[in-house]
Amino acid sequence: xxxxxxxxxxxxxxxxxxxxxxxxxxxxxxxxxxxxxxxxxxxxxxxxxxxxxxxxxxxxxxxxxxxxxxxxxxxxxxxxxxxxxxxxxxxxxxxxxxxxxxxxxxxxxxxxxxxxxxxxxxxxxxxxxxxxxxxxxxxxxxxxxxxxxxxxxxxxxxxxxxxxxxxxxxxxxxxxxxxxxx
Numbered sequence: 001x002x003x004x005x006x007x008x009x010x011x012x013x014x015x016x017x018x019x020x021x022x023x024x025x026x027x028x029x030x031x032x033x034x035x036x037x038x039x040x041x042x043x044x045x046x047x048x049x050x051x052x053x054x055x056x057x058x059x060x061x062x063x064x065x066x067x068x069x070x071x072x073x074x075x076x077x078x079x080x081x082x083x084x085x086x087x088x089x090x091x092x093x094x095x096x097x098x099x100x101x102x103x104x105x106x107x108x109x110x111x112x113x114x115x116x117x118x119x120x121x122x123x124x125x126x127x128x129x130x131x132x133x134x135x136x137x138x139x140x141x142x143x144x145x146x147x148x149x150x151x152x153x154x155x156x157x158x159x160x161x162x163x164x165x166x167x168x169x170x171x172x173x174x175x176x177x178x179x180x181x182x
Contacts (some may be wrong), residue, residue, distance in 0.1 A: 038178055040068060040100060047151065048103040049179060050089065052067075053129070056102055056151045060149075074175040075101050077143075083118025086174020090114075095127060095181040096126065104150035106130050106177070107170070113124075120177060122170040123162045131170075138181035146170060153160055156166055 042048040045066050049054055055077075064072055073079040083089075088097070097107040097120070107122045115121035125131045129149045136145040136157065146155045155176045162169030 001032055008078050010173070016109040028162075039175070040071065040178070042103070045102075047101075050098055050103045050105055053104065053150060058151065065103070067131075070175055071100055074173050075151075078154045079173075080156075081119075081173050081175050086119060088120045088174040088177055088179060091120075091179065093179060093181055095179055096175045097122075097179055099151060099153055099155070100176050100178045101153040102148060102151035104130060105180075106148070106155070106172075115169055115171070116164070117169075117171055119156065119171050120174055121162070122172065123166045123168055125170070131155065146172070148176075 047058060047066075049076060049147060062075055063076055067075065074081065092112070093109055095109050096105050097109065097112070098105050103124045107124070107126050111122045111124040111126075113121055113123060131159045132147045132149050132152070134147060136143045143157045144157075146158050147153060152175075153176060156170065156172040159169045160167055
């Protein structure tokens with residue numbers, strides 16, 4: 001009888017496959033109206049704004065009090081939601097996507113594309129300083145992590161396998177996003 005263990009190399013390969021493009025067909029997400037797209041109640045978050053772009057310096061202890069547990073985990077413990085489970089992975093709507101932590105506008109809906117990776121994918125940020133980039137060497141891989149340019153929340157990663165004109169694919173957790181419909 002042989003035992004099976006997951007090595008760091010195997011784990012890295014599985015993560016690359018999960019976040020890479022896929023030819024497999026995933027189940028279609030239910031249709032939603034733009035009126036029910038907000039995931040969170042931001043009324044108790046004094047830092048949430050779609051117009052303020054000033055950098056925030058909020059202690060993690062305060063974010064932990066203000067944010068729902070799932071959002072805090074993804075944003076500040078650098079978690080990842082399971083593929084094909086997020087609210088926006090297969091959503092199409094006219095509007096913008098903002099950081100679910102602070103409201104910073106991150107992407108225009110017309111930069112979203114179907115990558116079949118199971119997470120919302122975009123080929124371009126809304127503006128130059130909307131997103132910050134950091135080397136990520138976790139799980140034995142070298143990737144580029146994306147964080148909110150305003151609050152520093154973890155969003156996901158960026159890859160060089162997206163469509164023209166940029167060739168980039170921002171692979172973003174739905175939990176980290178709020179859709180603002182027009």
